[in-house]
Amino acid sequence: MTSHRIGIIGYGAIGARVAEDIAAGKVFGAELAGIISRRAAATGGSAVEHPGPNLTLEMALERCDLIVECAGQQAVADYAETILSAGVDFLITSIGALADHDLAERLHACGPGRLFMTSGAVGGLDLLGAGAREAAFTSVLVSTTKLPETLVQSWMDTTEVQRIRETDGPLQVFLGSAKDAAQLFPRSLNVAAAVAEAVGNWDSVQVRLTADPAATLTSHVIEASGPSGEYKFEIRNNPSPDNPRTSGIVPFAVLRSLEAALGERGGLV
Numbered sequence: 001m002t003s004h005r006i007g008i009i010g011y012g013a014i015g016a017r018v019a020e021d022i023a024a025g026k027v028f029g030a031e032l033a034g035i036i037s038r039r040a041a042a043t044g045g046s047a048v049e050h051p052g053p054n055l056t057l058e059m060a061l062e063r064c065d066l067i068v069e070c071a072g073q074q075a076v077a078d079y080a081e082t083i084l085s086a087g088v089d090f091l092i093t094s095i096g097a098l099a100d101h102d103l104a105e106r107l108h109a110c111g112p113g114r115l116f117m118t119s120g121a122v123g124g125l126d127l128l129g130a131g132a133r134e135a136a137f138t139s140v141l142v143s144t145t146k147l148p149e150t151l152v153q154s155w156m157d158t159t160e161v162q163r164i165r166e167t168d169g170p171l172q173v174f175l176g177s178a179k180d181a182a183q184l185f186p187r188s189l190n191v192a193a194a195v196a197e198a199v200g201n202w203d204s205v206q207v208r209l210t211a212d213p214a215a216t217l218t219s220h221v222i223e224a225s226g227p228s229g230e231y232k233f234e235i236r237n238n239p240s241p242d243n244p245r246t247s248g249i250v251p252f253a254v255l256r257s258l259e260a261a262l263g264e265r266g267g268l269v
């Protein structure tokens with residue numbers, strides 16, 4: 001077995017768990033090279049307890065075979081080309097960054113490092129990818145329901161914010177293209193972005209966002225139909241105890257994706 005050196009960007013709800021499990025030897029074929037953390041940078045690298053050393057991006061490029069992004073869409077936009085061009089593989093959680101068509105085109109063409117995307121908070125992407133390979137889907141709808149506060153955005157006027165915060169039942173906040181959703185609700189788009197990447201066509205994906213004060217679980221319903229068949233996946237995730245905007249399962253999806261990307265053992269692919 002080859003040991004692959006892994007770097008993590010971002011030490012929040014996702015990155016901390018991913019780093020801890022790699023450091024504890026729970027990912028087959030992986031060892032933790034270190035963490036690029038904004039908090040570490042802000043404190044000169046001294047005051048943050050990590051299971052591995054703090055790295056700058058330059059250090060990570062020298063020391064890592066693969067870097068995992070657990071930091072946000074801006075980190076993908078800022079670092080991806082540098083990482084991939086240096087021949088380091090890059091596994092991203094913030095797939096919504098690829099809603100920027102120009103960036104997506106550049107990253108899909110960039111190398112020699114390889115770009116990987118985690119399935120994150122959703123499932124069924126394998127089947128959607130297989131169906132899209134047979135023939136393009138005719139319709140794809142991703143319906144996400146979350147607690148109202150997580151859908152409030154800085155661009156909204158006070159009437160809209162009040163309408164969302166004070167709703168006493170399910171309230172549709174957005175219905176439109178995945179591309180528009182990406183601009184308007186960037187933090188709620190990673191799931192739709194993963195679906196768009198699975199079906200290979202952002203223009204075919206519609207997004208519906210619903211605020212529901214009773215939504216203690218974040219739900220995603222993915223409906224797709226096309227020549228290969230009709231599919232409906234319903235996912236209901238518990239929020240992360242560390243970040244209510246993130247589903248608790250996401251770090252474990254990242255760990256699974258990481259092991260698959262390293263390719264050091266067989267299993268369900």
Ligand SMILES: NC(=O)c1ccc[n+]([C@@H]2O[C@H](COP(=O)([O-])OP(=O)(O)OC[C@H]3O[C@@H](n4cnc5c(N)ncnc54)[C@H](O)[C@@H]3O)[C@@H](O)[C@H]2O)c1
Binds near residue numbers: 250
């Ligand atoms: N694919 C999915 O299903 C899915 C689901 C949830 C979240 N996400 C993505 O994962 C990201 C992280 O989620 P989280 O819950 O861990 O967030 P979090 O806010 O708990 O942690 C993010 C951490 O990254 C750090 N950070 C941000 N930019 C950085 C940079 N340029 N360099 C170094 N550190 C940086 C922040 O300071 C913070 O500590 C989210 O922004 C989201 O885009 C993806």
